[in-house]
Amino acid sequence: MKARHAILVVLIVIVAVAVQTTVFNRLRLFDAAPALVLLVVLAYARYLPAEYALLTGFGAGLFQDLLAESPLGLWALVLTSVAYSVLRFRDRFEDDFGFVGPFVLGVTIGALALFAVLGTIFGEKTLADAGALKKIALPAIYNVALAPLILPLAPLSLGISRSRDTAFRL
Amino acid sequence: MWRPSNVDRPTGIFIGLIVISLVLVTLDLRAQGAGLGSTLREGTQTIFTPVQRAFSAASRPVVDFFESVSDLFSLRDENRRLREEITALEAEVQETESIRIRVRELEALLDVSAPEEVDTIAARVLAIGVSEFDHLRVIDKGSDDGIGLDMPVLDEGGLIGRIESVTDTVARVILITDPTLVIAVRVERTGETGVLKGRGSGPMNLEMFDRDTAVVEGDLLITADGRFPAGIPVAVVLEPARSEVGFLRTTARPAAAITRIDFVKVLVWTRDDAIVEGFEGGDRLPTPVPLDPSGPAEGETDTAPTTTSTTTTTIPGTTTVPGIEP
Numbered sequence: 001m002k003a004r005h006a007i008l009v010v011l012i013v014i015v016a017v018a019v020q021t022t023v024f025n026r027l028r029l030f031d032a033a034p035a036l037v038l039l040v041v042l043a044y045a046r047y048l049p050a051e052y053a054l055l056t057g058f059g060a061g062l063f064q065d066l067l068a069e070s071p072l073g074l075w076a077l078v079l080t081s082v083a084y085s086v087l088r089f090r091d092r093f094e095d096d097f098g099f100v101g102p103f104v105l106g107v108t109i110g111a112l113a114l115f116a117v118l119g120t121i122f123g124e125k126t127l128a129d130a131g132a133l134k135k136i137a138l139p140a141i142y143n144v145a146l147a148p149l150i151l152p153l154a155p156l157s158l159g160i161s162r163s164r165d166t167a168f169r170l
Numbered sequence: 171m172w173r174p175s176n177v178d179r180p181t182g183i184f185i186g187l188i189v190i191s192l193v194l195v196t197l198d199l200r201a202q203g204a205g206l207g208s209t210l211r212e213g214t215q216t217i218f219t220p221v222q223r224a225f226s227a228a229s230r231p232v233v234d235f236f237e238s239v240s241d242l243f244s245l246r247d248e249n250r251r252l253r254e255e256i257t258a259l260e261a262e263v264q265e266t267e268s269i270r271i272r273v274r275e276l277e278a279l280l281d282v283s284a285p286e287e288v289d290t291i292a293a294r295v296l297a298i299g300v301s302e303f304d305h306l307r308v309i310d311k312g313s314d315d316g317i318g319l320d321m322p323v324l325d326e327g328g329l330i331g332r333i334e335s336v337t338d339t340v341a342r343v344i345l346i347t348d349p350t351l352v353i354a355v356r357v358e359r360t361g362e363t364g365v366l367k368g369r370g371s372g373p374m375n376l377e378m379f380d381r382d383t384a385v386v387e388g389d390l391l392i393t394a395d396g397r398f399p400a401g402i403p404v405a406v407v408l409e410p411a412r413s414e415v416g417f418l419r420t421t422a423r424p425a426a427a428i429t430r431i432d433f434v435k436v437l438v439w440t441r442d443d444a445i446v447e448g449f450e451g452g453d454r455l456p457t458p459v460p461l462d463p464s465g466p467a468e469g470e471t472d473t474a475p476t477t478t479s480t481t482t483t484t485i486p487g488t489t490t491v492p493g494i495e496p
Binding site: 020023032054073135 | 180183225296303308370432
């Protein structure tokens with residue numbers, strides 16, 4: 001991966017975290033917001049070489065951890081798992097929304113549920129939240145709605161074709 | 171038989187990163203909010219604050235527009251409700267004023283010191299947590315403006331939370347709805363005490379110690395906790411309490427508008443004040459901190475505060491002890 005691409009990915013993750021923490025502070029539908037950083041990791045993991053995809057997930061997660069109240073490393077673990085899930089399935093990805101939509105929904109639900117369970121194990125009482133199910137389901141639905149806008153940004157910003165084999169030639 | 175060579179390279183890297191993550195979690199939990207993790211968090215927040223300020227300022231007109239559109243439909247009803255409230259409050263203010271005069275007279279008669287006045291600092295919410303599971307707000311005032319750890323944070327309705335960490339320019343507020351936070355409260359109507367537990371976005375849980383006292387819908391719960399000045403409205407009871415396993419339990423909603431916080435007041439108040447209060451004034455039934463329901467307090471503005479504005483809030487039931495400054 002070129003240094004230009006690495007810098008670009010870092011900047012996009014920073015922008016995603018900034019939007020997540022400021023714009024979605026007030027722009028909230030049913031008191032929930034999309035998990036934008038997770039969606040960005042998912043989008044770039046489709047096209048980056050495997051090791052860079054995993055490092056993107058880990059780095060974005062660590063950055064989230066440093067701004068969150070959860071133990072340091074928890075989001076890193078979750079977003080690394082997101083990147084790995086995408087790596088395992090990306091060969092089957094088609095740009096057909098019929099597959100991408102359920103995949104985004106499943107990965108977002110899985111990642112947020114993993115965070116909630118691990119958070120509880122590590123004493124954060126995340127599952128004691130009466131709205132835990134809503135906090136998992138609504139961001140997942142919003143992520144599916146945002147996917148057609150965010151997912152195409154990854155190949156466009158990296159300057160590659162959207163065909164699925166290009167990821168390995170980056 | 172399994173061998174390391176059976177694992178492909180991405181899986182190996184994945185396992186390595188997961189192990190690093192778990193080590194980080196363990197080290198951070200062992201440090202208990204201090205150590206390298208805390209330093210890194212403060213550093214990241216300091217570096218990231220200008221970015222958050224820029225995004226917050228840039229997006230404000232757009233967000234304001236969407237909020238205005240969504241508020242448009244409810245304005246007529248809200249206007250009618252507010253007019254009715256004003257009429258009721260005007261009568262209440264007259265009654266309160268006469269009670270206040272009587273209290274002053276009784277205080278003078280009993281030689282009790284006048285209530286302390288606690289400085290407040292107005293601030294604006296700059297950002298929220300990165301995930302839906304974070305119950306925190308980042309405010310645009312920090313230690314440079316006089317904000318310190320554990321200071322109580324209020325809006326016009328009541329208690330929002332307390333300062334969890336602070337940098338030079340911003341501070342993080344942990345909300346009272348955080349499931350890890352437990353607050354000792356007192357029912358304003360009866361004076362009975364209990365504990366209030368956050369449950370995230372759901373109603374808070376209230377457990378009363380005395381099973382024989384009735385707690386009814388609409389009862390106001392005020393602080394009776396050493397970490398906060400006594401008498402701040404915290405929550406309103408949602409349903410009559412029922413007896414369960416040795417406790418009287420019910421649910422309550424926060425008195426503050428937790429989901430729509432924009433401006434807040436930070437009370438310049440520390441635990442030292444709580445100790446003084448505990449020794450000298452803890453046996454007295456506190457009355458709520460007067461929060462101006464009609465708008466920002468004197469010295470605050472309707473627009474974003476650009477400089478630190480310090481106002482005062484009266485905390486009844488406390489006495490001044492020489493040598494210990496509030």
